Amino acid sequence: MDILNLNEWGLDAKAPLYIAGPCSVETPNQLNTTVKDLASRGFKWIRGGVWKPRTRPNSFEGVGEIALPWIQEVKEKYQVQFAIEVANPYHVQKALEYGIDLLWIGARTTVNPFAVQEIADSLKGVDIPVMIKNPVNPDLALWIGALERINQAGIKKLAGIHRGFSNFNDQVYRNSPTWQIPLELKTRYPNLPLLNDPSHICGKRDLLASVAQMAMDLNFDGLIIESHFDPVNAWSDAAQQVTPEVLEKLIQDLQIRSTSTENPIFQSQLELIREQIDQVDREFLETLSRRMKLVEKAGEYKKLNNVAIFQMERWKKVFETRPEWGTALHLNPDFIKELYQLVHTESIKKQEEIMENTGLQKEK
Missing domain, CATH: 1.20.59.10 (Chorismate mutase)
Structure with missing residues (x-):
């Protein structure tokens, strides 16, 4: 795969990339309040769900494209860049139309090569970073296949997101980390930026710090993590979100270790x-x-x-x-x-x- 590293994206590859924001964009006030707080604490990349693919019907599936003008407003107001999930060509079209800076493909989409190919076809001729979450089940070939499809569409600013794997036996995590799979991906494609999503691995706030630290110890390139100004009352995934203040402290407490030494x-x-x-x-x-x-x-x-x-x-x-x-x-x-x-x-x-x-x- 022809992939650019974070330096070639124009980012500092020596510093972890942190993408933070609410699981779902809910209201203009919720988005503004959360982004304002995050931006004041130095977060430059914001995430937020516009369309939310859910496991079961009648769950909150996002407010949809009415959130895109709200995102435009906070992007300009707080000088941040914004990432959203896309699951089909229409989502891609609307995201590009409203100036979204980064797209990610979710775990439920990664498992479907037909869906990934449709997204890839819609991205031909477009220069935008795309991150791909691992599939729901521990299948490295599916993850690589999704990355290859998007790369073959001409996307060179490509990254993986490790969000854990479904495992009904796991009594600790919402999704088992199964660290060996993302590490194997990084071994095969050393140039590929790889972020960790502790929110979806943990499912609970109190586990976030330990998983985030493990990701840093394993030399991940950054974190994508959920933050909400009032997480207890979030419309989706309330148990795994933290306030911007708590997130800032979590980031500050991380030990970023050197990958080598001249000693x-x-x-x-x-x-x-x-x-x-x-x-x-x-x-x-x-x-x-x-x-x-x-x-x-x-x-x-x-x-x-x-x-x-x-x-x-x-x-x-x-x-x-x-x-x-x-x-x-x-x-x-x-x-x-x-x-x-x-x-x-x-x-x-x-x-x-x-x-x-x-x-x-x-x-x-």
């Missing part, structure tokens, strides 16, 4: 630690290889005795004991469970290959 002692020690990690990884893979050879041996033994691959009691024992062993070794038991799910899947695959070589009937 030779630090570099020497870090290199030594990395060499030790490499050695442990080699040993780990050698151990994993030995385990798989034992799995194959067990598969051969099952084949000779006409025994099914999957043994429920054995798997229950493994799945119960390994997290316990991990906890005793100060490892996260949830991580160990995920690890052994992968190991189990690969083990079944290995034994399937052995069974298929003989035509023995498999039972699962």
Whole structure:
């Protein structure tokens, strides 16, 4: 992808980009009061929902295009730039007509390649920054596909927004961060600006600071975060919004860490630690290889005795004991469970290959 970094956008890539504003534009007074407060605290980029795609009908879905003249007014009054979500070509047309400075494509739109392509077609010949939120479900290919479609329309000022992923098992976050997915995206496209959306990850105000700090620790390029002058009475997502005053304090408290250092002692020690990690990884893979050879041996033994691959009691024992062993070794038991799910899947695959070589009937 042919993508411009934030410096090439005309922004300072060394300083995080902060985009703040209400979940939804509600009234002229709500917008004016919130933007005035944010602008007075140094926020130059404002966000606000005009059209709000909701999961269920009869929810507040935004006031629509009547908000666009209000946005024009606060842009001129407070000398700020404004970002809104678009979900179809009509939204793009109206946003361009009213001088919106930045567009973003939401998670529910990213999952639909047809919708993304329609938006891409409507952006041909237009020079405007576009940010794309990750899809609702943890699918990196869909996220990349949406970025590629918009990029192929000629948009070079392109960025990703990490807003977390739907996970009904998560008891802490509204949307699980699943940090490895945005980090993989950044690994593949280092030039791509990547922002974090702690509001939609958290769903609750009290978690915002920790998630925002994690994003900064992982070298994200900025935050897009919801702020409302009266968040308790917000028309949508009231629980995750904060006042401009609280947001200013949250930003001030963030520790922005250096991505590198010229300190030779630090570099020497870090290199030594990395060499030790490499050695442990080699040993780990050698151990994993030995385990798989034992799995194959067990598969051969099952084949000779006409025994099914999957043994429920054995798997229950493994799945119960390994997290316990991990906890005793100060490892996260949830991580160990995920690890052994992968190991189990690969083990079944290995034994399937052995069974298929003989035509023995498999039972699962």
